[in-house]
Amino acid sequence: xxxxxxxxIFFQELPGGGEQYWQLIVSGIYWTLAVSACAxxxxxxxxxxxxxxxxxxxxxxxxxxxxxVELFRNIPLLVQMFLWxxxxxxxIPPLKAWIIASAPAHAQFIAAVxxxxxxxxxxxxxxxxxxxxxxxxxxxxxxxxxGLTELQVYRxxxxxxxxxxxxxxxxSETMNLIKNSSIALTIGLAELxxxxxxxxxxxxxxxxxxxxATLIYIAIGxxxxxxxxxxxxxxxxxxxxxxxxx
Amino acid sequence: MNxxxxxxxxxxxxxxxxxxxxxxxxxxxxxxxxxxxxxxxLGRLSPIKPLSLVAAGYVNLMRSIPLVLVLFxxxxxxxxxxxxxxxxxxxxxxxxxxxxxxxxxxxxxxxxxxxxxxxxxxxxxxxxHSAYALGLTYGQxxxxxxLPQAFRNMIPLILTQTIILFQDxxxxxxxxxxxxxxxxxxxxxRDGRLIEMYxxxxxxxxxxxxxxxxxxxxxxxxxxxxx
Numbered sequence: 179x180x181x182x183x184x185x186x187i188f189f190q191e192l193p194g195g196g197e198q199y200w201q202l203i204v205s206g207i208y209w210t211l212a213v214s215a216c217a218x219x220x221x222x223x224x225x226x227x228x229x230x231x232x233x234x235x236x237x238x239x240x241x242x243x244x245x246x247v248e249l250f251r252n253i254p255l256l257v258q259m260f261l262w263x264x265x266x267x268x269x270i271p272p273l274k275a276w277i278i279a280s281a282p283a284h285a286q287f288i289a290a291v292x293x294x295x296x297x298x299x300x301x302x303x304x305x306x307x308x309x310x311x312x313x314x315x316x317x318x319x320x321x322x323x324x325g326l327t328e329l330q331v332y333r334x335x336x337x338x339x340x341x342x343x344x345x346x347x348x349x350s351e352t353m354n355l356i357k358n359s360s361i362a363l364t365i366g367l368a369e370l371x372x373x374x375x376x377x378x379x380x381x382x383x384x385x386x387x388x389x390x391a392t393l394i395y396i397a398i399g400x401x402x403x404x405x406x407x408x409x410x411x412x413x414x415x416x417x418x419x420x421x422x423x424x
Numbered sequence: 425m426n427x428x429x430x431x432x433x434x435x436x437x438x439x440x441x442x443x444x445x446x447x448x449x450x451x452x453x454x455x456x457x458x459x460x461x462x463x464x465x466l467g468r469l470s471p472i473k474p475l476s477l478v479a480a481g482y483v484n485l486m487r488s489i490p491l492v493l494v495l496f497x498x499x500x501x502x503x504x505x506x507x508x509x510x511x512x513x514x515x516x517x518x519x520x521x522x523x524x525x526x527x528x529x530x531x532x533x534x535x536x537x538x539x540x541x542x543x544x545x546x547x548x549x550x551x552x553h554s555a556y557a558l559g560l561t562y563g564q565x566x567x568x569x570x571l572p573q574a575f576r577n578m579i580p581l582i583l584t585q586t587i588i589l590f591q592d593x594x595x596x597x598x599x600x601x602x603x604x605x606x607x608x609x610x611x612x613x614r615d616g617r618l619i620e621m622y623x624x625x626x627x628x629x630x631x632x633x634x635x636x637x638x639x640x641x642x643x644x645x646x647x648x649x650x651x
Contacts, residue, residue: 248634249630250634252591252593252629252633252634253633254592254594254595254605254629255591256595256597257594257605257625257626257629258620260609260618261622261623263627264618264622268619282596291468316439331602333507339606353488357488357490358490359490359597360490360491361490363492363598364597371490371492371493374493375495375496378500383498383596384496385501386499388496390495391493392489392493395487395488395489395490395493396488396489400487400488
């Protein structure tokens with residue numbers, strides 16, 4: 179066991195017995211994927227709405243959308259994580275009572291999902307806004323001219339094109355979200371980075387544990403990248419370079 | 425709920441020290457990252473295949489793993505590597521604060537590399553050719569002709585990245601370094617004043633980053649007019 183590197187460490191049992199170290203790492207992968215997936219849905223839904231209203235002609239909606247983006251962009255994610263986990267429940271007594279009554283992992287999971295989801299929603303909103311604004315002005319006017327309402331113009335003319343344009347930037351936001359989910363370890367969520375450090379502390383095999391985590395992050399990131407590239411190809415509108423994919 | 429915002433006044437010197445460390449870390453990482461990032465960008469664009477492969481591999485590796493994991497990697501590897509370099513009996517103790525500085529320089533170099541690469545590629549090819557035609561060497565052409573323009577074109581992006589870096593430095597919390605967030609968090613946990621301290625930290629970051637990004641926006645408009 180005194181070799182410089184020993185990859186068999188993953189098949190050794192934990193001090194408590196029963197589980198092996200690779201199972202510890204896999205349980206971390208589950209949490210990383212679960213948090214990222216849930217946060218991604220929140221980010222996509224809210225980000226699309228906020229991004230869209232920032233392109234409308236209603237000054238108050240635009241201002242509200244801008245305020246949303248500035249709020250989430252200008253506070254470090256770590257501090258936002260602390261706010262969601264430690265501060266906000268203090269102001270909502272029923273929520274605090276529920277947190278005390280339930281398992282810590284549940285509260286950590288919900289705080290992490292809300293934090294990452296809303297943080298990423300501000301970034302998605304920026305991309306969606308840029309996507310809509312990159313469309314020629316004539317599209318909106320033409321939609322209005324054929325008698326569509328404002329909602330219909332967005333639903334049938336602007337958004338279908340804008341969403342195709344923003345797929346590449348959304349891909350990199352998705353990968354950022356997966357990486358950012360590691361910050362949830364600061365509130366105790368047992369995701370991949372947390373588990374690899376835990377394994378390092380138990381075994382003092384930090385090199386093996388961090389290597390595993392690094393490779394897994396690269397694999398998850400590449401998979402997300404391929405999935406988005408596939409979506410991009412599937413929904414491409416023939417004849418448009420912007421949505422053609424490779 | 426009783427709030428005690430006086431705690432900020434009472435612990436101000438400690439918080440201020442943390443804040444100074446945050447600013448110092450941001451400045452050193454930005455300058456160091458830009459310096460090494462520029463070399464990485466030149467490497468990536470180099471016609472020498474092994475060099476460009478190594479540079480691209482480094483940048484892609486750094487960009488595909490979380491900063492928290494990078495901090496853990498360096499925090500655990502640095503003493504071992506330094507021991508190999510110095511050949512000492514036991515690993516030298518360099519502390520979380522200095523580890524964080526080296527980590528951030530190495531990490532940010534990857535991000536600044538991509539910015540500088542875009543900047544270099546935004547310069548017309550004819551400029552390189554005319555520099556060579558004048559008899560300048562590669563180093564002179566880069567230093568005197570290409571890089572100053574690439575740098576100027578990318579100033580808004582470099583500053584925006586520095587603001588992101590300023591926020592990201594709060595992550596040194598995970599290796600227990602005492603930056604602004606770390607100092608506030610230590611006070612918060614010691615005195616049980618989580619609400620006051622974290623709200624204060626969030627407000628300070630928000631005001632600073634909002635003002636700085638607004639300033640970058642104004643600068644961008646000004647540069648755009650000159651061009």
